Amino acid sequence: xTQLDYILQQIVNAVSLGSLYALVAVGLSIVFGVLKLxxxxxxxxxxxxxxxxxxxxxIGVPFPVAVICGIAAAAVAGFLIERIAYxxxxxxxxxxxxxTSLAVTYIIENVGILVFTSSxxxxxxxxxxxxxxxxxxxxxxxxSINLLTIALTFVSLLLLGWFITRTTTxxxxxxxxxxxxxxxxxxxxxxxxxxxxxxxxxxxxGLAGILWAAQAGVVQPQMGFTPLLKAFVAAIIGGFGSIAGxxxxxxxxxxxxxxxxxxxxxxxxxxxxxxxxxxxxxxxxVRPGGLLQPNREIKL
Amino acid sequence: MATPSPVLLSVENLEVNFGAVxxxxxxxxxxxxxxxxxxxxxxxxxxxTTLRTISGLSRPRGGKIIFDGKPxxxxxxxxxxxxxxxxxxxxxxxxxxxxxxxxxxxxxxxRTDKEAIVRDSERxxxxxxxxxxxxxxxxxxxxxGEQQQLALARALMAAPRLLLxxxxxxGVAPLLVRHIFSALAELKRQGMTMLLVEQNITLALDLADxxxxxxxxxxxxxxxxxxxxxxxxxxxAYLGAxx
Ligand SMILES: Nc1ncnc2c1ncn2[C@@H]1O[C@H](COP(=O)(O)OP(=O)(O)OP(=O)(O)O)[C@@H](O)[C@H]1O
Ligand SMILES: [Mg+2]
Numbered sequence: 001x002t003q004l005d006y007i008l009q010q011i012v013n014a015v016s017l018g019s020l021y022a023l024v025a026v027g028l029s030i031v032f033g034v035l036k037l038x039x040x041x042x043x044x045x046x047x048x049x050x051x052x053x054x055x056x057x058x059i060g061v062p063f064p065v066a067v068i069c070g071i072a073a074a075a076v077a078g079f080l081i082e083r084i085a086y087x088x089x090x091x092x093x094x095x096x097x098x099x100t101s102l103a104v105t106y107i108i109e110n111v112g113i114l115v116f117t118s119s120x121x122x123x124x125x126x127x128x129x130x131x132x133x134x135x136x137x138x139x140x141x142x143x144s145i146n147l148l149t150i151a152l153t154f155v156s157l158l159l160l161g162w163f164i165t166r167t168t169t170x171x172x173x174x175x176x177x178x179x180x181x182x183x184x185x186x187x188x189x190x191x192x193x194x195x196x197x198x199x200x201x202x203x204x205x206g207l208a209g210i211l212w213a214a215q216a217g218v219v220q221p222q223m224g225f226t227p228l229l230k231a232f233v234a235a236i237i238g239g240f241g242s243i244a245g246x247x248x249x250x251x252x253x254x255x256x257x258x259x260x261x262x263x264x265x266x267x268x269x270x271x272x273x274x275x276x277x278x279x280x281x282x283x284x285x286v287r288p289g290g291l292l293q294p295n296r297e298i299k300l
Numbered sequence: 301m302a303t304p305s306p307v308l309l310s311v312e313n314l315e316v317n318f319g320a321v322x323x324x325x326x327x328x329x330x331x332x333x334x335x336x337x338x339x340x341x342x343x344x345x346x347x348x349t350t351l352r353t354i355s356g357l358s359r360p361r362g363g364k365i366i367f368d369g370k371p372x373x374x375x376x377x378x379x380x381x382x383x384x385x386x387x388x389x390x391x392x393x394x395x396x397x398x399x400x401x402x403x404x405x406x407x408x409x410x411r412t413d414k415e416a417i418v419r420d421s422e423r424x425x426x427x428x429x430x431x432x433x434x435x436x437x438x439x440x441x442x443x444x445g446e447q448q449q450l451a452l453a454r455a456l457m458a459a460p461r462l463l464l465x466x467x468x469x470x471g472v473a474p475l476l477v478r479h480i481f482s483a484l485a486e487l488k489r490q491g492m493t494m495l496l497v498e499q500n501i502t503l504a505l506d507l508a509d510x511x512x513x514x515x516x517x518x519x520x521x522x523x524x525x526x527x528x529x530x531x532x533x534x535x536x537a538y539l540g541a542x543x
Binding site for chain 1: 355356357376377378380381382386387389393394395396397398402405406407409410454455458
């Protein structure tokens with residue numbers, strides 16, 4: 001394998017991992033935008049999507065149909081979380097809202113453990129997605145699921161871009177994120193926007209959860225924790241609450257993680273997560289508003 | 301002098317509290333259709349609170365707000381816009397990360413009559429030609445005067461029957477203040493009903509038919525602009541608030 005092939009391979013890996021982070025981070029930012037709330041349950045919505053697919057495929061539903069149903073299940077979960085847990089405390093102090101968000105996470109994960117036990121289950125990936133492709137005489141390989149991740153992320157993010165720049169509802173979501181009382185004043189139905197935000201964000205989390213499980217090969221109730229944490233970091237790097245920022249942050253974080261392991265000696269790269277968080281802290285010190293919002297302080 | 305046109309907005313004994321702060325202590329005022337009414341007074345007198353409560357952003361603790369015969373106190377802000385009241389708020393409150401075009405589009409978000417919306421944006425460009433050149437620009441990158449024009453246009457895009465204006469001259473260069481007030485005068489000629497909050501009393505009284513002077517949450521004085529313009533008592537009402 002030549003040096004160039006190796007680099008190309010790492011870039012493919014970075015884009016694939018970054019895509020997952022971006023998908024999750026985008027949803028976190030959408031919800032944060034309209035509610036100014038860090039929705040920790042976002043990771044558990046990923047789990048709902050992944051389990052949905054695993055269960056449906058288990059009873060013989062074709063994989064693509066199961067994926068669509070899994071995304072829908074995640075969207076419904078997000079809708080219910082907003083309705084049941086967050087709406088009653090919408091005007092409560094920040095601390096109460098943050099605690100509620102944590103509580104929702106624990107409740108969903110523990111229900112998941114009760115029903116499915118905490119041991120990992122196989123994620124049923126169709127054979128066609130288990131194949132790998134080779135380039136440069138085998139120097140670069142990508143698995144089909146890698147390609148699918150990149151392709152689906154690309155398509156779904158284009159769709160999101162269209163939604164938030166071309167539709168009144170999408171523009172309204174960004175407007176409400178910027179200035180809630182101005183959003184009220186122009187006559188936006190903010191309640192409806194918040195519901196839509198949860199549904200959209202959760203659908204993206206569902207897709208991310210399915211792809212995450214497909215790459216890992218397993219599903220389990222706490223599977224959302226790690227991606228949530230990473231997406232959180234990605235969103236902060238990009239500028240919390242900014243959808244474009246979440247995207248950029250996701251890809252930067254994916255690249256950072258892959259490149260640390262690929263290009264640094266293993267004595268250093270085993271501290272990958274420590275390095276990532278050091279970068280995060282440095283970021284918060286230098287640009288508290290993240291990459292895309294240099295002038296804004298983040299309040300969690 | 302009796303005003304022949306019907307009452308469009310009637311505020312009766314409006315009270316608003318913020319915790320222990322009594323911001324409005326029973327304010328009453330009327331705005332007739334086609335009229336421009338000014339609301340003036342010192343800092344903290346309760347002018348913005350009055351407008352925000354009419355728009356549904358603050359809940360009244362007591363009193364009534366009646367628009368076009370219907371009580372609207374305490375209903376959702378989006379319903380109030382749909383009923384025909386739009387506000388250009390203090391400090392403009394534009395969506396700075398959105399383009400000028402998208403700000404205008406959101407101004408019309410309660411409407412479904414596509415053709416009329418297009419016609420109204422053409423009217424906005426006649427009134428504020430600079431906006432047409434800035435359509436693709438982010439609202440946050442406009443100058444203060446341009447932003448104020450956009451804030452007015454955004455409110456007008458709701459096709460309101462009553463326009464609430466909170467300090468349209470704030471943070472605007474003097475030359476552009478003149479431009480903005482001549483646009484407001486043009487709107488008045490076209491028959492737009494307005495309730496105008498303005499620190500610059502001369503400008504406010506020149507435009508308005510009548511005015512109310514607020515002092516610490518109460519109406520201290522009211523009357524026709526021409527009468528108030530020369531009145532010593534307006535200055536006194538202000539001084540009273542400052543002490
Ligand atoms: N959200 C709020 N919370 C607490 N107090 C408030 C709030 N909004 C207004 N007040 C208080 O209510 C009173 C009236 O304020 P308001 O903003 O209506 O005054 P104003 O006449 O618009 O003044 P200005 O000319 O400075 O804009 C003030 O004492 C103010 O401190
Ligand atoms: Mg004010």
